[in-house]
Amino acid sequence: MAEETGKKKYTYYPGCSSQGSAAHLDQSLRAIAPELGIELEELDDWNCCGASVGHIAGGALPTTVLSGRNLAKAEQQGPQDILTGCAACYLNTHGTNEKIKKEVALRRKVNEALSAADLSYDADLQVRHACEVIVNDVGIDKVKDRVTNPLDGLKVAGYVGCQTVRPFANTDAGGNYDTYDDPEFLDDFVEACGAQAVDFNPKTSCCGGSVSVMSPDKTLHLIEKILAAAKEVEADVIATPCPLCQTNAEMYQDAINKKFGTDYHIPVVFYSQLMAVAFGMDGDKDAALNRNTIRSKKLEAMAKKGAK
Protein backbone atom coordinates (compact mmCIF):
# COMPACT_ATOMS: atom_id res chain seq x y z
CA MET A 1 0.00 0.00 0.00
CA ALA A 2 2.73 2.36 1.01
CA GLU A 3 4.82 1.51 -2.02
CA GLU A 4 2.12 2.58 -4.52
CA THR A 5 2.27 6.22 -3.52
CA GLY A 6 5.96 6.07 -2.73
CA LYS A 7 5.07 7.32 0.72
CA LYS A 8 5.20 5.58 4.05
CA LYS A 9 2.30 6.27 6.37
CA TYR A 10 2.68 7.16 10.04
CA THR A 11 0.14 8.05 12.70
CA TYR A 12 1.09 11.59 13.61
CA TYR A 13 0.95 12.75 17.23
CA PRO A 14 1.57 16.52 17.19
CA GLY A 15 1.30 17.16 20.95
CA CYS A 16 -0.04 20.19 22.80
CA SER A 17 2.81 22.55 21.94
CA SER A 18 1.82 22.17 18.26
CA GLN A 19 -1.21 24.32 19.09
CA GLY A 20 0.85 26.85 21.00
CA SER A 21 4.48 27.66 21.51
CA ALA A 22 5.81 25.20 18.92
CA ALA A 23 3.25 25.78 16.17
CA HIS A 24 6.16 26.44 13.81
CA LEU A 25 7.59 22.96 14.41
CA ASP A 26 4.25 21.37 13.53
CA GLN A 27 3.74 23.61 10.51
CA SER A 28 7.19 23.02 9.03
CA LEU A 29 7.16 19.30 9.82
CA ARG A 30 3.85 18.86 8.02
CA ALA A 31 5.33 20.79 5.09
CA ILE A 32 8.53 18.76 4.70
CA ALA A 33 7.06 15.32 5.49
CA PRO A 34 5.56 14.59 2.04
CA GLU A 35 8.78 15.86 0.43
CA LEU A 36 10.62 13.12 2.31
CA GLY A 37 8.13 10.38 1.48
CA ILE A 38 6.38 10.59 4.83
CA GLU A 39 2.60 10.55 4.98
CA LEU A 40 1.28 11.91 8.25
CA GLU A 41 -2.18 10.88 9.34
CA GLU A 42 -3.09 12.76 12.50
CA LEU A 43 -3.94 10.67 15.54
CA ASP A 44 -7.66 11.09 16.15
CA ASP A 45 -8.57 13.09 19.25
CA TRP A 46 -5.06 12.82 20.74
CA ASN A 47 -4.56 14.02 24.31
CA CYS A 48 -1.72 15.46 26.39
CA CYS A 49 1.18 13.09 27.25
CA GLY A 50 1.64 14.47 30.78
CA ALA A 51 4.96 16.14 29.89
CA SER A 52 7.48 16.24 32.75
CA VAL A 53 5.17 17.32 35.59
CA GLY A 54 1.81 15.55 35.07
CA HIS A 55 2.64 12.69 37.42
CA ILE A 56 3.28 15.04 40.35
CA ALA A 57 -0.33 16.22 40.50
CA GLY A 58 -2.06 13.43 38.61
CA GLY A 59 -0.31 10.38 40.04
CA ALA A 60 1.72 7.68 38.31
CA LEU A 61 -1.02 5.46 36.86
CA PRO A 62 -3.30 8.29 35.66
CA THR A 63 -0.29 9.78 33.84
CA THR A 64 0.52 6.40 32.31
CA VAL A 65 -3.04 6.02 31.01
CA LEU A 66 -2.77 9.38 29.25
CA SER A 67 -0.28 7.71 26.92
CA GLY A 68 -2.36 4.53 27.10
CA ARG A 69 -5.33 6.36 25.60
CA ASN A 70 -3.23 7.73 22.75
CA LEU A 71 -1.80 4.27 22.06
CA ALA A 72 -5.29 2.74 22.07
CA LYS A 73 -6.56 5.40 19.65
CA ALA A 74 -3.52 4.77 17.43
CA GLU A 75 -4.24 1.04 17.45
CA GLN A 76 -7.71 1.78 16.05
CA GLN A 77 -6.07 3.76 13.27
CA GLY A 78 -3.86 0.91 12.04
CA PRO A 79 -0.59 -0.92 12.58
CA GLN A 80 1.65 1.86 11.23
CA ASP A 81 4.24 3.48 13.50
CA ILE A 82 3.38 6.53 15.56
CA LEU A 83 5.52 9.58 14.77
CA THR A 84 5.95 12.64 16.95
CA GLY A 85 8.16 15.69 16.57
CA CYS A 86 7.96 16.66 20.23
CA ALA A 87 10.69 15.55 22.63
CA ALA A 88 8.40 15.24 25.66
CA CYS A 89 5.63 13.47 23.72
CA TYR A 90 8.24 11.04 22.46
CA LEU A 91 9.74 10.52 25.89
CA ASN A 92 6.40 9.74 27.52
CA THR A 93 4.62 7.90 24.75
CA HIS A 94 7.59 5.81 23.70
CA GLY A 95 8.58 5.17 27.32
CA THR A 96 5.09 4.12 28.36
CA ASN A 97 4.67 1.96 25.27
CA GLU A 98 7.88 0.05 25.94
CA LYS A 99 7.02 -0.31 29.62
CA ILE A 100 3.56 -1.65 28.84
CA LYS A 101 5.08 -4.17 26.44
CA LYS A 102 7.37 -5.49 29.17
CA GLU A 103 5.08 -5.34 32.20
CA VAL A 104 1.98 -7.50 31.81
CA ALA A 105 0.47 -6.33 35.11
CA LEU A 106 0.80 -2.69 34.07
CA ARG A 107 -0.87 -3.34 30.72
CA ARG A 108 -3.74 -5.02 32.55
CA LYS A 109 -4.19 -1.95 34.79
CA VAL A 110 -3.97 0.47 31.87
CA ASN A 111 -6.56 -1.52 29.95
CA GLU A 112 -8.82 -1.71 32.96
CA ALA A 113 -8.74 2.09 33.16
CA LEU A 114 -9.19 2.47 29.38
CA SER A 115 -12.24 0.21 29.50
CA ALA A 116 -14.05 3.10 31.22
CA ALA A 117 -14.23 4.67 27.75
CA ASP A 118 -14.45 1.37 25.82
CA LEU A 119 -10.83 1.55 24.75
CA SER A 120 -8.07 -1.02 24.92
CA TYR A 121 -4.44 -1.21 23.84
CA ASP A 122 -3.45 -4.72 22.78
CA ALA A 123 -1.25 -4.05 19.77
CA ASP A 124 2.53 -3.93 19.50
CA LEU A 125 2.96 -0.46 18.01
CA GLN A 126 6.20 1.50 17.69
CA VAL A 127 6.46 5.12 18.83
CA ARG A 128 9.14 7.03 16.97
CA HIS A 129 10.71 10.46 16.97
CA ALA A 130 10.55 12.39 13.70
CA CYS A 131 14.35 12.78 13.68
CA GLU A 132 14.86 9.05 14.13
CA VAL A 133 12.46 8.40 11.25
CA ILE A 134 14.38 10.82 9.04
CA VAL A 135 17.67 9.10 9.95
CA ASN A 136 16.50 5.48 9.71
CA ASP A 137 13.55 5.40 7.31
CA VAL A 138 14.15 8.36 5.01
CA GLY A 139 17.95 8.48 5.08
CA ILE A 140 20.15 11.54 4.95
CA ASP A 141 20.83 11.06 1.22
CA LYS A 142 17.18 11.57 0.43
CA VAL A 143 17.21 14.83 2.37
CA LYS A 144 20.26 15.92 0.41
CA ASP A 145 18.66 14.93 -2.90
CA ARG A 146 15.60 17.04 -2.19
CA VAL A 147 17.56 20.26 -1.52
CA THR A 148 17.03 22.82 -4.31
CA ASN A 149 17.97 25.89 -2.31
CA PRO A 150 21.16 25.06 -0.42
CA LEU A 151 21.69 27.28 2.61
CA ASP A 152 25.15 28.33 1.49
CA GLY A 153 27.06 30.25 4.10
CA LEU A 154 24.53 29.87 6.91
CA LYS A 155 26.35 28.97 10.11
CA VAL A 156 24.18 26.75 12.28
CA ALA A 157 24.72 25.68 15.89
CA GLY A 158 22.99 22.32 16.20
CA TYR A 159 21.39 22.22 19.62
CA VAL A 160 19.94 18.76 20.22
CA GLY A 161 18.93 19.21 23.88
CA CYS A 162 17.99 16.28 26.09
CA GLN A 163 14.93 14.18 25.53
CA THR A 164 15.26 13.83 21.77
CA VAL A 165 18.21 11.55 22.46
CA ARG A 166 17.98 10.68 26.16
CA PRO A 167 17.26 8.10 27.31
CA PHE A 168 16.23 6.24 24.13
CA ALA A 169 18.37 7.20 21.10
CA ASN A 170 20.93 4.48 21.75
CA THR A 171 18.48 1.65 22.44
CA ASP A 172 17.07 -1.00 20.11
CA ALA A 173 13.51 0.18 20.66
CA GLY A 174 14.65 3.75 20.02
CA GLY A 175 16.14 2.78 16.67
CA ASN A 176 19.79 3.14 17.75
CA TYR A 177 19.92 6.33 15.79
CA ASP A 178 22.56 8.25 17.70
CA THR A 179 24.56 8.68 20.90
CA TYR A 180 23.51 10.42 24.11
CA ASP A 181 26.32 12.92 24.58
CA ASP A 182 27.61 13.64 21.10
CA PRO A 183 24.82 12.98 18.61
CA GLU A 184 25.56 13.77 14.97
CA PHE A 185 22.16 13.57 13.29
CA LEU A 186 21.36 17.27 13.65
CA ASP A 187 24.68 18.38 12.16
CA ASP A 188 24.05 15.89 9.35
CA PHE A 189 20.64 17.49 8.71
CA VAL A 190 22.24 20.94 8.68
CA GLU A 191 25.00 19.91 6.27
CA ALA A 192 22.48 18.11 4.05
CA CYS A 193 20.66 21.44 3.76
CA GLY A 194 23.84 22.99 2.46
CA ALA A 195 24.48 25.01 5.61
CA GLN A 196 27.59 24.87 7.78
CA ALA A 197 27.32 22.95 11.05
CA VAL A 198 29.63 24.77 13.46
CA ASP A 199 31.30 23.07 16.40
CA PHE A 200 28.87 23.48 19.24
CA ASN A 201 30.03 22.16 22.55
CA PRO A 202 26.75 22.35 24.56
CA LYS A 203 24.77 20.47 21.92
CA THR A 204 23.20 18.20 24.53
CA SER A 205 23.20 20.59 27.47
CA CYS A 206 19.93 21.12 29.26
CA CYS A 207 17.91 24.34 28.81
CA GLY A 208 16.24 23.77 32.16
CA GLY A 209 13.14 22.25 30.62
CA SER A 210 9.96 22.95 32.52
CA VAL A 211 11.99 24.29 35.46
CA SER A 212 12.88 27.22 33.18
CA VAL A 213 9.18 27.82 32.56
CA MET A 214 8.21 27.85 36.23
CA SER A 215 11.36 29.07 37.98
CA PRO A 216 13.62 30.76 35.40
CA ASP A 217 15.87 32.18 38.11
CA LYS A 218 17.12 28.66 38.78
CA THR A 219 18.12 27.95 35.19
CA LEU A 220 18.73 31.11 33.15
CA HIS A 221 22.47 30.53 33.52
CA LEU A 222 22.08 27.21 31.69
CA ILE A 223 20.53 28.95 28.68
CA GLU A 224 23.13 31.70 28.88
CA LYS A 225 25.92 29.14 28.43
CA ILE A 226 24.19 27.77 25.34
CA LEU A 227 23.80 31.24 23.82
CA ALA A 228 27.38 32.15 24.73
CA ALA A 229 28.72 29.11 22.90
CA ALA A 230 26.63 29.92 19.83
CA LYS A 231 27.90 33.49 19.85
CA GLU A 232 31.49 32.40 20.28
CA VAL A 233 31.38 30.31 17.11
CA GLU A 234 29.51 33.12 15.34
CA ALA A 235 26.47 31.03 14.54
CA ASP A 236 23.79 32.79 12.47
CA VAL A 237 21.10 30.61 14.00
CA ILE A 238 20.71 27.92 16.62
CA ALA A 239 18.75 24.94 15.29
CA THR A 240 16.96 22.45 17.53
CA PRO A 241 14.46 19.60 17.30
CA CYS A 242 12.89 20.28 20.72
CA PRO A 243 9.83 22.51 21.31
CA LEU A 244 10.82 23.51 24.83
CA CYS A 245 14.49 24.11 23.93
CA GLN A 246 13.34 26.40 21.12
CA THR A 247 10.96 28.39 23.30
CA ASN A 248 13.27 28.64 26.30
CA ALA A 249 16.34 29.64 24.30
CA GLU A 250 14.36 32.22 22.34
CA MET A 251 11.98 33.84 24.81
CA TYR A 252 14.44 34.33 27.67
CA GLN A 253 17.13 36.23 25.75
CA ASP A 254 15.89 39.60 27.07
CA ALA A 255 15.82 38.32 30.64
CA ILE A 256 19.30 36.83 30.21
CA ASN A 257 20.69 40.06 28.77
CA LYS A 258 19.28 41.91 31.74
CA LYS A 259 20.60 39.44 34.29
CA PHE A 260 24.05 38.83 32.81
CA GLY A 261 24.72 42.13 31.03
CA THR A 262 24.92 40.41 27.65
CA ASP A 263 23.45 41.38 24.29
CA TYR A 264 22.19 38.16 22.75
CA HIS A 265 19.82 38.33 19.83
CA ILE A 266 20.23 34.92 18.25
CA PRO A 267 17.45 33.31 16.22
CA VAL A 268 16.51 29.81 17.38
CA VAL A 269 14.81 27.71 14.70
CA PHE A 270 13.72 24.12 14.20
CA TYR A 271 15.66 21.79 11.86
CA SER A 272 12.39 21.35 9.97
CA GLN A 273 12.27 25.07 9.24
CA LEU A 274 15.78 24.85 7.78
CA MET A 275 14.74 21.90 5.63
CA ALA A 276 11.63 23.70 4.34
CA VAL A 277 13.79 26.63 3.22
CA ALA A 278 16.41 24.33 1.72
CA PHE A 279 13.67 22.48 -0.16
CA GLY A 280 12.72 25.77 -1.80
CA MET A 281 9.41 25.98 0.01
CA ASP A 282 7.62 29.12 1.18
CA GLY A 283 9.37 30.96 4.01
CA ASP A 284 6.19 31.74 5.90
CA LYS A 285 3.58 29.23 4.75
CA ASP A 286 5.87 26.20 4.94
CA ALA A 287 8.94 27.15 6.98
CA ALA A 288 6.90 29.32 9.37
CA LEU A 289 9.82 31.73 9.75
CA ASN A 290 7.32 34.45 10.66
CA ARG A 291 6.53 32.52 13.83
CA ASN A 292 9.96 33.07 15.36
CA THR A 293 10.01 36.01 17.74
CA ILE A 294 13.70 36.57 16.93
CA ARG A 295 13.84 36.49 13.16
CA SER A 296 16.80 35.51 11.03
CA LYS A 297 17.18 38.03 8.21
CA LYS A 298 19.75 35.79 6.55
CA LEU A 299 17.49 32.74 6.52
CA GLU A 300 14.49 34.79 5.42
CA ALA A 301 16.49 36.19 2.50
CA MET A 302 17.48 32.65 1.53
CA ALA A 303 13.84 31.60 1.64
CA LYS A 304 12.82 34.51 -0.58
CA LYS A 305 15.53 33.66 -3.09
CA GLY A 306 14.73 29.96 -3.15
CA ALA A 307 10.95 29.88 -3.16
CA LYS A 308 9.35 29.45 -6.54
Next chain:
Amino acid sequence: MTAPLPQDATRKYDLGFARWVHDNIDGGDKLSLCMRCGVCSGSCPIGTQMDYGPRKLFMMIRAGMKEAVLSANTMWNCTSCYRCVVRCPRAIPVAYILQDLATKAVELGYAHKEDTTRFAKAFWWSTHRFGRTDERLVTTRYYFSFGLMDGILKGLANLKIAWGMIRTGRMHIGAPKKIKNTNGLRDILAKAQEISERDSGS
Protein backbone atom coordinates in the same frame (compact mmCIF):
# COMPACT_ATOMS: atom_id res chain seq x y z
CA MET B 1 -2.34 6.39 46.33
CA THR B 2 0.67 5.38 48.30
CA ALA B 3 1.17 2.81 50.99
CA PRO B 4 1.47 4.55 54.37
CA LEU B 5 4.96 5.44 55.51
CA PRO B 6 6.60 3.54 58.35
CA GLN B 7 5.07 5.19 61.37
CA ASP B 8 7.84 5.73 63.89
CA ALA B 9 7.86 9.51 63.60
CA THR B 10 9.91 10.00 66.74
CA ARG B 11 13.07 8.74 65.09
CA LYS B 12 15.24 10.73 62.76
CA TYR B 13 16.59 7.54 61.27
CA ASP B 14 13.82 5.17 60.31
CA LEU B 15 15.30 1.95 59.01
CA GLY B 16 11.94 0.93 57.55
CA PHE B 17 12.18 3.79 55.05
CA ALA B 18 14.63 2.12 52.68
CA ARG B 19 12.28 -0.86 52.53
CA TRP B 20 9.34 1.46 51.87
CA VAL B 21 11.23 3.07 48.97
CA HIS B 22 12.19 -0.36 47.68
CA ASP B 23 8.55 -1.48 47.67
CA ASN B 24 6.71 1.70 46.69
CA ILE B 25 8.92 3.82 44.46
CA ASP B 26 9.12 2.89 40.80
CA GLY B 27 12.75 1.86 40.31
CA GLY B 28 13.33 1.87 44.08
CA ASP B 29 14.25 -1.79 43.98
CA LYS B 30 17.33 -0.82 41.96
CA LEU B 31 18.65 1.53 44.63
CA SER B 32 20.63 -1.20 46.32
CA LEU B 33 22.82 -1.31 43.21
CA CYS B 34 24.17 2.18 43.90
CA MET B 35 27.93 2.18 44.52
CA ARG B 36 28.14 5.89 45.38
CA CYS B 37 30.27 6.81 42.39
CA GLY B 38 28.52 10.18 42.01
CA VAL B 39 28.24 10.17 38.22
CA CYS B 40 24.57 11.14 38.62
CA SER B 41 25.24 14.18 40.78
CA GLY B 42 28.22 15.19 38.67
CA SER B 43 26.15 14.98 35.48
CA CYS B 44 23.21 16.95 36.86
CA PRO B 45 22.75 20.38 35.23
CA ILE B 46 21.65 22.05 38.46
CA GLY B 47 22.85 19.49 40.96
CA THR B 48 24.88 22.14 42.72
CA GLN B 49 21.65 23.99 43.53
CA MET B 50 20.09 20.97 45.19
CA ASP B 51 20.09 20.42 48.95
CA TYR B 52 21.52 17.00 48.14
CA GLY B 53 22.46 15.54 44.76
CA PRO B 54 20.96 12.18 43.80
CA ARG B 55 23.95 10.25 45.14
CA LYS B 56 23.63 11.77 48.58
CA LEU B 57 19.86 11.49 48.57
CA PHE B 58 20.11 7.78 47.82
CA MET B 59 22.50 7.30 50.72
CA MET B 60 20.08 9.18 52.96
CA ILE B 61 17.34 6.77 51.90
CA ARG B 62 19.57 3.88 52.90
CA ALA B 63 20.23 5.57 56.23
CA GLY B 64 16.50 5.96 56.81
CA MET B 65 16.41 9.77 56.84
CA LYS B 66 12.73 9.84 55.91
CA GLU B 67 11.85 13.46 56.73
CA ALA B 68 15.00 14.91 55.22
CA VAL B 69 14.51 12.94 52.00
CA LEU B 70 10.85 13.77 51.51
CA SER B 71 11.46 17.44 52.35
CA ALA B 72 14.53 17.74 50.12
CA ASN B 73 14.44 20.03 47.09
CA THR B 74 16.31 17.49 44.98
CA MET B 75 13.21 16.25 43.20
CA TRP B 76 12.02 19.79 42.48
CA ASN B 77 15.22 20.76 40.74
CA CYS B 78 15.27 17.79 38.37
CA THR B 79 14.99 19.15 34.83
CA SER B 80 14.34 15.69 33.33
CA CYS B 81 17.49 15.80 31.18
CA TYR B 82 18.12 12.06 31.75
CA ARG B 83 21.90 12.40 31.83
CA CYS B 84 21.98 10.46 35.11
CA VAL B 85 19.84 7.70 33.61
CA VAL B 86 22.06 7.09 30.59
CA ARG B 87 25.32 7.48 32.49
CA CYS B 88 24.74 5.45 35.65
CA PRO B 89 27.21 2.54 35.44
CA ARG B 90 24.79 0.37 37.42
CA ALA B 91 21.78 1.24 35.21
CA ILE B 92 19.82 2.73 38.08
CA PRO B 93 16.90 4.77 36.68
CA VAL B 94 17.91 7.82 38.73
CA ALA B 95 15.60 10.49 37.24
CA TYR B 96 12.66 8.08 37.24
CA ILE B 97 13.22 7.40 40.94
CA LEU B 98 13.31 11.15 41.64
CA GLN B 99 10.09 11.62 39.67
CA ASP B 100 8.25 8.95 41.60
CA LEU B 101 9.65 10.29 44.89
CA ALA B 102 8.18 13.66 43.89
CA THR B 103 4.79 12.12 43.15
CA LYS B 104 4.73 10.18 46.42
CA ALA B 105 6.01 13.13 48.46
CA VAL B 106 3.09 15.25 47.26
CA GLU B 107 0.60 12.42 47.91
CA LEU B 108 1.94 12.16 51.45
CA GLY B 109 1.46 15.87 52.10
CA TYR B 110 4.96 17.20 51.50
CA ALA B 111 6.08 19.99 49.19
CA HIS B 112 2.75 21.68 48.58
CA LYS B 113 4.38 25.08 48.38
CA GLU B 114 7.05 24.06 45.86
CA ASP B 115 6.95 25.80 42.47
CA THR B 116 6.84 22.43 40.75
CA THR B 117 3.84 21.26 42.78
CA ARG B 118 1.95 24.46 42.01
CA PHE B 119 2.86 24.20 38.35
CA ALA B 120 1.96 20.50 38.21
CA LYS B 121 -1.46 21.23 39.70
CA ALA B 122 -2.17 23.92 37.12
CA PHE B 123 -0.91 21.58 34.41
CA TRP B 124 -3.06 18.67 35.53
CA TRP B 125 -6.11 20.93 35.80
CA SER B 126 -5.76 21.72 32.09
CA THR B 127 -5.09 18.12 31.10
CA HIS B 128 -8.06 16.85 33.11
CA ARG B 129 -10.42 19.57 31.95
CA PHE B 130 -9.48 19.90 28.28
CA GLY B 131 -7.43 16.78 27.57
CA ARG B 132 -4.64 19.11 26.47
CA THR B 133 -2.21 21.63 27.86
CA ASP B 134 -3.37 25.17 27.35
CA GLU B 135 -0.05 26.93 27.90
CA ARG B 136 -1.76 30.29 28.56
CA LEU B 137 -4.08 29.01 31.25
CA VAL B 138 -1.51 26.73 32.89
CA THR B 139 0.93 29.63 33.21
CA THR B 140 -1.75 32.02 34.46
CA ARG B 141 -3.09 29.59 37.05
CA TYR B 142 0.46 28.89 38.16
CA TYR B 143 1.25 32.61 38.57
CA PHE B 144 -1.92 33.23 40.57
CA SER B 145 -1.29 30.21 42.83
CA PHE B 146 1.13 32.56 44.62
CA GLY B 147 -1.70 35.01 45.37
CA LEU B 148 -3.41 37.85 43.54
CA MET B 149 -0.62 40.41 43.81
CA ASP B 150 2.11 37.93 42.91
CA GLY B 151 0.03 36.69 40.01
CA ILE B 152 -0.37 40.17 38.60
CA LEU B 153 3.34 40.94 39.03
CA LYS B 154 4.49 37.71 37.43
CA GLY B 155 2.03 38.27 34.60
CA LEU B 156 3.28 41.79 34.00
CA ALA B 157 6.90 40.66 34.09
CA ASN B 158 6.18 38.26 31.24
CA LEU B 159 3.94 40.50 29.19
CA LYS B 160 6.52 41.06 26.48
CA ILE B 161 7.05 37.33 26.06
CA ALA B 162 3.29 36.75 25.91
CA TRP B 163 2.86 39.49 23.33
CA GLY B 164 5.65 37.99 21.22
CA MET B 165 3.86 34.64 21.31
CA ILE B 166 0.50 36.18 20.37
CA ARG B 167 2.04 38.22 17.57
CA THR B 168 3.62 35.13 16.02
CA GLY B 169 0.53 32.96 16.39
CA ARG B 170 2.04 30.79 19.10
CA MET B 171 -0.47 31.80 21.71
CA HIS B 172 -4.05 31.95 20.53
CA ILE B 173 -6.83 34.20 21.72
CA GLY B 174 -10.14 32.56 22.55
CA ALA B 175 -11.45 29.28 23.87
CA PRO B 176 -9.00 26.56 24.94
CA LYS B 177 -8.21 23.83 22.43
CA LYS B 178 -9.70 20.63 23.72
CA ILE B 179 -10.25 17.04 22.76
CA LYS B 180 -13.66 15.88 21.52
CA ASN B 181 -14.20 13.24 24.14
CA THR B 182 -13.33 15.01 27.38
CA ASN B 183 -15.87 12.91 29.32
CA GLY B 184 -14.29 9.69 28.12
CA LEU B 185 -10.86 10.89 29.20
CA ARG B 186 -12.11 11.92 32.63
CA ASP B 187 -13.74 8.50 33.08
CA ILE B 188 -10.42 6.85 32.22
CA LEU B 189 -8.49 9.05 34.65
CA ALA B 190 -11.02 8.46 37.44
CA LYS B 191 -10.79 4.73 36.86
CA ALA B 192 -6.98 4.87 36.96
CA GLN B 193 -7.13 6.73 40.26
CA GLU B 194 -9.52 4.10 41.63
CA ILE B 195 -7.17 1.31 40.55
CA SER B 196 -4.19 3.04 42.20
CA GLU B 197 -6.05 3.33 45.47
CA ARG B 198 -7.26 -0.26 45.34
CA ASP B 199 -3.82 -1.67 44.56
CA SER B 200 -1.92 0.33 47.18
CA GLY B 201 -3.94 -1.66 49.70
CA SER B 202 -4.60 1.46 51.74
